[in-house]
Amino acid sequence: MAIENKVIAITGASSGIGEGTARLLAARDAKLMLGARRTDRLAALADELNAAGGTVAFRALDVTDRADVEAFIAATQAEFGRIDVLVSNAGLMPLSRFDSLKVEEWDRMIDVNIRGVLHGIAAALPRFKAQGSGHFVNISSIGGYRVWPTCGVYSATKYAVRAISDGPRMEHDDIRVTIVSPGVVESELASTITEAGAAAAMEDFRAIALTPDAIARAIAYAVEQPDDVDVNELIVRPVRTM
Numbered sequence: 001m002a003i004e005n006k007v008i009a010i011t012g013a014s015s016g017i018g019e020g021t022a023r024l025l026a027a028r029d030a031k032l033m034l035g036a037r038r039t040d041r042l043a044a045l046a047d048e049l050n051a052a053g054g055t056v057a058f059r060a061l062d063v064t065d066r067a068d069v070e071a072f073i074a075a076t077q078a079e080f081g082r083i084d085v086l087v088s089n090a091g092l093m094p095l096s097r098f099d100s101l102k103v104e105e106w107d108r109m110i111d112v113n114i115r116g117v118l119h120g121i122a123a124a125l126p127r128f129k130a131q132g133s134g135h136f137v138n139i140s141s142i143g144g145y146r147v148w149p150t151c152g153v154y155s156a157t158k159y160a161v162r163a164i165s166d167g168p169r170m171e172h173d174d175i176r177v178t179i180v181s182p183g184v185v186e187s188e189l190a191s192t193i194t195e196a197g198a199a200a201a202m203e204d205f206r207a208i209a210l211t212p213d214a215i216a217r218a219i220a221y222a223v224e225q226p227d228d229v230d231v232n233e234l235i236v237r238p239v240r241t242m
């Protein structure tokens with residue numbers, strides 16, 4: 001049932017849900033490898049968690065680059081001798097209406113939110129198979145279940161995360177896969193929105209937002225289950241609605 005000593009790699013650990021998950025799992029004595037592009041943030045977080053008794057390493061990571069994700073997972077294995085869990089959390093959400101034709105933003109969401117998860121599977125799956133066990137925790141969203149105005153492409157990427165997650169689950173009896181789908185959570189996610197209307201709408205949601213530790217607890221719940229239990233899917237929303 002323990003999280004203690006599990007080797008867990010987290011993408012997008014420099015802020016928000018990834019950072020909150022690192023904090024909780026470090027306190028539960030997991031061995032962590034943190035990845036993101038802002039290494040100054042990762043260094044400060046790792047220093048803080050290690051000073052409190054944690055076992056936390058970090059590495060610069062761009063999940064859109066398959067070779068970089070491979071190097072990140074290889075570094076995790078080199079540092080700790082194995083990898084038990086990959087939390088594919090890195091994501092972007094530059095919401096906009098389709099008629100704004102922010103096509104470059106569509107591409108960036110596809111590259112980070114979909115390709116990033118696929119690159120993680122490509123890197124970790126062979127190692128999980130060699131070990132005879134492993135656990136993918138993939139962060140989708142309530143946007144992975146329905147589409148609101150300005151959310152079409154973002155939702156498409158999060159629907160894709162759910163479909164992609166079911167693949168390894170159906171194909172392998174020795175691999176666990178968990179989809180965690182948050183509702184609104186306080187983080188830096190809305191900072192990538194360049195369309196004024198979409199940004200203003202997201203501001204309203206801040207009044208009801210959960211803090212990242214709520215999602216971290218859901219991830220910890222899935223990770224701490226015995227090896228023969230696969231928590232398939234967790235949807236975690238604020239009690240309050242808008």
Ligand code: NDP
Pocket residue numbers: 011012013014015016017018035036037038039061062063064089090091092093112139140141142181182183184185186187188189190
């Ligand atoms: P944040 O913006 O706070 O965190 C996003 C993280 O992703 C950052 O650490 C960022 O690090 C990282 N990231 C972005 N691009 C890349 C990249 N190319 N390579 C590596 N890391 C990258 O937002 P959240 O914590 O909210 O988001 C985490 C996940 O949760 C996302 O997948 C998001 O879609 C999902 N989610 C969030 C919800 C919310 O309300 N907050 C609701 C539902 C789902 P850096 O910039 O340093 O690379």
